[in-house]
Amino acid sequence: MATGRATVTASPLEIRAVKAVRSAAPTTVLALGVFAAVRGLGVLVLALGSLWAGKDPVRVLGSSWDSVWYLGIAANGYGRTQMWPDAATGTGYIQSDYAFFPLFPALMRGVAAVLPGGLVPAGILIAWVSAAVAALGVYRVGERVIGPRAGLLLVGLWAALPHSVVLSLAYTEPLLAALAAWALYALLRGRWTVAAGLAVLAGLTRPTGLAVAAAVCAMALYTILVRRSRAPEVWAAGLLAPAGWAAYVLAVGVRVRDPLGGYFTVQRRWGSRFDFGVGALRSAERVLTGGHVPLATTVTVVLLAAAGLLALLLLLDRTPLPLLAYTAVLLVIAFGGAGFFESKPRFLLPAFPLLLPVAAVMARARPRTAVLVTAGLAGLSYGYGLYLMLVARVPL
Template structure:
């Protein structure tokens, strides 16, 4: 009797059960939802307490200043001519504001039937929620999940002027489109990356930072593959059309190719000056020490520069560094109102990562204490500028 060897079969392995859908959703969006809810409650509570002037409400404050321009565009569209003062002097108008956020407000108004003010606030909340979820996923891929959660708290509550993300402003939408672009590029989902970068270009002038970041990501991909790939090239080409398309439309509407720049400078005095006005502001303010808001803005600008420098020194993913650095340069190298600088820097993201990394390594008690104290200050600072400070933010 001969024994016939049976064929060798590898041991079977049973794949671990896939988590239920609610668990997967919470893992993906839970930290962002929790941070959003906590930051929203803290922002609104402090803002409500600090509103003391008669006739002012939470809705009024959350739609103040630039928010009113966005709501006017959503409700009535853009003007079709230059605007002049009663003395015949050229002034700014709503054409200075890019169209994507008003389009979102109009969509929310059409779907929900809310008032224009409420629709503007809701639109900002939707954009912020999308931004926080996407930022958490992006930073989790680039760093750790703990760093990502700390980044969300710093972003939505602790950094001064984080309140702007909850207002009817377009910063939350810029952050959402920027984070979505970077995440899609990191995953090599080039059609999505190109689309989101195109939308960023229609959101704010700083959308060019998103386009630059996508361009760097595309170059890295071409270099890695050592051949010309249609995906990255097409995505970058699409991204480059967003801002020029709106500028062209404004120029065609007013019959002047430089119309948008003319409106912007006439209304807000914004021009490229290589940081000369900022340098003068910092030297004057730090020398005299006059005024709580000027001094605090000067300190915050320096803190942003320090955080950005520390982030760039650490090896990381170049497109994120390009995005953050470009936002910082665009904000600080132009001659606009100094008290708007913290708001314009808020979506830069990059400068928060060194602090988030340090907090992720700290003990749990230390992390909670630091983030809690910083959030109280950040939310208070935004509420102060929105209630006691008489000028636009």
């Protein structure tokens, strides 16, 4: 007897897709849980510390340093300029909001228009969601390159970095890390269109978003020249990837009537320029010779030295080309840029591939040892995060 209901039979492709999702779900949830545990406790520590210091935790998370500029752009658009006098030169820095890329404030404005609370909670929400998405991407890259267990440790290490407090702030680093991680994963799987699209968005997020485009272009050149590929999507990805970064740089140049050099003039007026590492070496010299410097300066020197060592290990470990190209550009920008020396570890926060050698070694250790090491690093990160946000008098 007919029942009146049609029988739906899933195709073999659909069945395989469902099985793949089910098999991936436990590790994906675990990776997100590791990140949420490490950073969630970090947010709690920062909130309690802010209350103890008599500060509003929401304002600390959502309107500190660069966040204030993004809030202004989201609320009023571009056009704000301020002058900071420099006693040494008798002139000063002319800081324009054109130095800040547009994607994050545009998202803030969009989220604030839909959800209650205003721009500050919107910025925090975007940062937290982006950080979680980034953690999943970091895990996927780690899983593919060094295995599932090491991938989980990679997520834990990344969440416990000294400057990982930034992943909880209304800053652009969480958004860039999310776009970069998934773009790199797409490249590792040969998904050129996805990688190029994410690179365009990364290029609209912050100046260091250029590193994502560099990864796509490097892999495209390798595929064309070495593998002799003539696939149209490879050529298109290589040409499209830098479009977001280039479009904003050109737009600022047109706005200040210097199409090619206008954006870099804006950056120089902030005190930011490329000096091939001269400024970084001078800061390191002051630390090494016992000069009177803030704790943040000393920690920055140590972290930059560690980043250089990890980069060498990454190169010797035959890391996939996209990860090398992406990390190399971030390192060049961080080491070679002058100005805001103590912010350099923040600029390197999206450079999670640097942690691949450490995660691979920890994966061979006993689970208890790996957990204790990660917990210890997280504890240090919480303390240093409190120092950066509530004590240090240097820009984060």
